Amino acid sequence: MAVELETPSAYVNHHMTHLTVGQGFWTVHVDTLVMSSALAALVAWVLWLAARRASSTARPTGLGAFIEFVYEWVDNEVGSIYHGNRRFLTALALTLFTWIVAMNTMDLLPLDAPGNVAGAFGAKFWRVLPTADINGTAAMAVLVLILVVGAGVRSKGTGGYLHEWISAPFGANPVLWIPNLLLNAIELLSKPISLAMRLFGNMFAGELIFMLIALLGLGVTEASAGGVARVGLQILLGSVWAVFHILIVLLQAFIFMVLPIVYIAMAEEHH
Amino acid sequence: MLAINATFIGQFIVLLVLLWFIYKVVVPMLAGPIEDRQRKIAEGLAAAERGERSLTEARGNADQIIREARERATQIVDQAQHRANEIVEEAKGQANTEGARLVAQAHEQIELDTNRARESLRREVAGIAVGAASKLLGKEIDAGKHAELLSQLATQI
Numbered sequence: 339m340a341v342e343l344e345t346p347s348a349y350v351n352h353h354m355t356h357l358t359v360g361q362g363f364w365t366v367h368v369d370t371l372v373m374s375s376a377l378a379a380l381v382a383w384v385l386w387l388a389a390r391r392a393s394s395t396a397r398p399t400g401l402g403a404f405i406e407f408v409y410e411w412v413d414n415e416v417g418s419i420y421h422g423n424r425r426f427l428t429a430l431a432l433t434l435f436t437w438i439v440a441m442n443t444m445d446l447l448p449l450d451a452p453g454n455v456a457g458a459f460g461a462k463f464w465r466v467l468p469t470a471d472i473n474g475t476a477a478m479a480v481l482v483l484i485l486v487v488g489a490g491v492r493s494k495g496t497g498g499y500l501h502e503w504i505s506a507p508f509g510a511n512p513v514l515w516i517p518n519l520l521l522n523a524i525e526l527l528s529k530p531i532s533l534a535m536r537l538f539g540n541m542f543a544g545e546l547i548f549m550l551i552a553l554l555g556l557g558v559t560e561a562s563a564g565g566v567a568r569v570g571l572q573i574l575l576g577s578v579w580a581v582f583h584i585l586i587v588l589l590q591a592f593i594f595m596v597l598p599i600v601y602i603a604m605a606e607e608h609h
Numbered sequence: 610m611l612a613i614n615a616t617f618i619g620q621f622i623v624l625l626v627l628l629w630f631i632y633k634v635v636v637p638m639l640a641g642p643i644e645d646r647q648r649k650i651a652e653g654l655a656a657a658e659r660g661e662r663s664l665t666e667a668r669g670n671a672d673q674i675i676r677e678a679r680e681r682a683t684q685i686v687d688q689a690q691h692r693a694n695e696i697v698e699e700a701k702g703q704a705n706t707e708g709a710r711l712v713a714q715a716h717e718q719i720e721l722d723t724n725r726a727r728e729s730l731r732r733e734v735a736g737i738a739v740g741a742a743s744k745l746l747g748k749e750i751d752a753g754k755h756a757e758l759l760s761q762l763a764t765q766i
Contacts, residue, residue, distance in 0.1 A: 360615065367616040374620060378627040385631065389638035394645030409639045425640070429632035437627055468620070472611050477620035481628075 346553045353449070353549050355463040356471070357456070367471055369456070374468035377440040385436065408436070415596060420603040427602065430485070431595045434478060438537070438591035441469045445544055445587065446580055449552050469590075470541040472534065479530035482598040486529065486605045493606040529601050533594060540590050544583050551575045735759050 356367040388405030392398065398406050412435060413428045420427055444452070444466045456464035468474040490499045503522050504515040554572035558565040739759065 363614050365612070365614040365616070366619060367614075370616050371619045371623070375623050378623050382627060382630050382635070385635040386638075389635045392639050392642040394642040394649065406639060406643060409636075410643060413640075425636060426632060428640075429636045430628060432636065433624070433628045433631045436631075437624070471616065473613060473616035474620050476613060477617050477624055480617075480621065481624055 346556060349553060349556055350546075350549050352463065353453070353545075354465070356465050357461050357463045367465070367473065369461070369464045369466065370468045370471040370474055373444060373466055374437075374441060374474055377444070377468070378437055381436045381440050385432075408432075412595065416599050419596070419599045422606075427599055431599055434598065435591050435595040438469060438478075438594050439587060441467065441474070442541060442587035442591060444468070445470070445541060445548070445583060449548050467541055467545055469537055470545050472538050475534040475538040476530075478537075478594065479534035482533060482601065483526070483530040485598070486526070486601045489602045490605040529597075533597060537590050537594050540586055544579075544586055547579055548576065548583075551579060731764075735762060738762055 357369045359366045359368055384401070385405060388402045391402040392406060409428075409432060412432045413424070416424050416428045416431050447466060452466035453461075453464045465471065487499075490502070494502065501510075504510070504518050506518060507521065508514040508518050551572055554575070555569045558568055
């Protein structure tokens with residue numbers, strides 16, 4: 339490794355540092371952007387490969403069958419929540435699910451491998467997991483916020499939507515306008531914040547636990563009994579956590595796919 | 610660690626591009642064929658069900674037709690037997706009548722012939738009797754004068 343990482347705190351700190359360009363707000367996490375863009379391109383390419391082969395007469399096989407299965411599953415999930423033309427919402431859910439699964443899966447790569455590969459290209463730091471960067475999850479959550487507001491305006495009209503801000507849930511009495519407004523603001527903002535924080539928190543914590551497990555074997559240089567035991571424990575715990583993490587990878591992606599659809603469906607309901 | 614910075618803008622743009630691609634390219638490519646296929650499968654299942662229903666119906670119809678045909682055949686055989694019996698009875702009756710008529714005719718003929726023979730015999734006997742008598746008496750017998758005697762004689766024969 340290019341950097342001196344002898345102490346545990348240095349090791350963890352190193353793994354939690356983004357490769358950055360710029361200062362202040364205009365800081366850009368190059369690793370997050372490169373990973374998420376590359377994975378978005380990969381997702382788009384794989385989906386396109388499968389979709390290109392879809393035909394109403396031929397029997398779907400291999401990748402095509404798998405992607406069709408995923409599409410139909412997502413479409414059914416959306417259909418069970420939202421009753422109406424759901425073409426766009428299916429696309430949204432499919433985008434969120436596939437992209438988040440691809441990004442979360444980066445957490446299952448050996449912890450030091452991506453950093454070493456990036457280091458070979460001269461990068462000093464490389465955080466491989468875009469969903470453990472609050473910017474990555476917040477971007478998706480803000481899009482959901484915009485779509486929720488858009489769905490409300492579209493189904494109730496601008497006037498109707500604004501009226502609901504001051505009249506629901508307590509009533510249209512002018513005295514209650516402020517409480518209504520406050521509650522609606524909290525209700526609206528809690529959705530994207532909880533979405534962004536839930537995914538970020540889960541992936542960040544998962545990554546951190548991988549780091550802590552990796553610390554077990556840190557600094558073992560000789561095949562002493564203690565050293566073998568520490569490395570053995572690291573391999574055992576790392577394997578167990580990785581298997582468990584597969585569940586989290588899929589579960590968090592599923593949650594981030596379903597909740598926006600639920601929020602948009604709710605936004606179109608009349609009070 | 611929780612700093613929102615320009616990375617957010619980049620992530621947002623990546624998300625929009627991916628969403629646009631999936632919405633405009635991938636979903637239409639998948640949805641059309643899948644919906645087509647689902648419709649075809651549904652149609653196929655419906656057709657199979659229709660076929661099964663019409664098969665059951667046809668089986669029922671066939672059974673009904675066979676049952677009717679069997680009944681009709683039995684009826685026809687019954688009728689034929691009945692008619693045959695009738696014909697035999699009729700023929701028997703006709704034969705009896707005809708036989709009786711022939712017998713009666715024969716009887717009549719016999720009687721007629723007997724009477725005729727008797728009559729000619731009577732006439733001949735009367736002639737013979739008259740001839741014999743005249744030979745015996747040696748004189749001519751006036752048939753006119755002895756007509757009563759002669760007819761008496763004839764009836765006695």
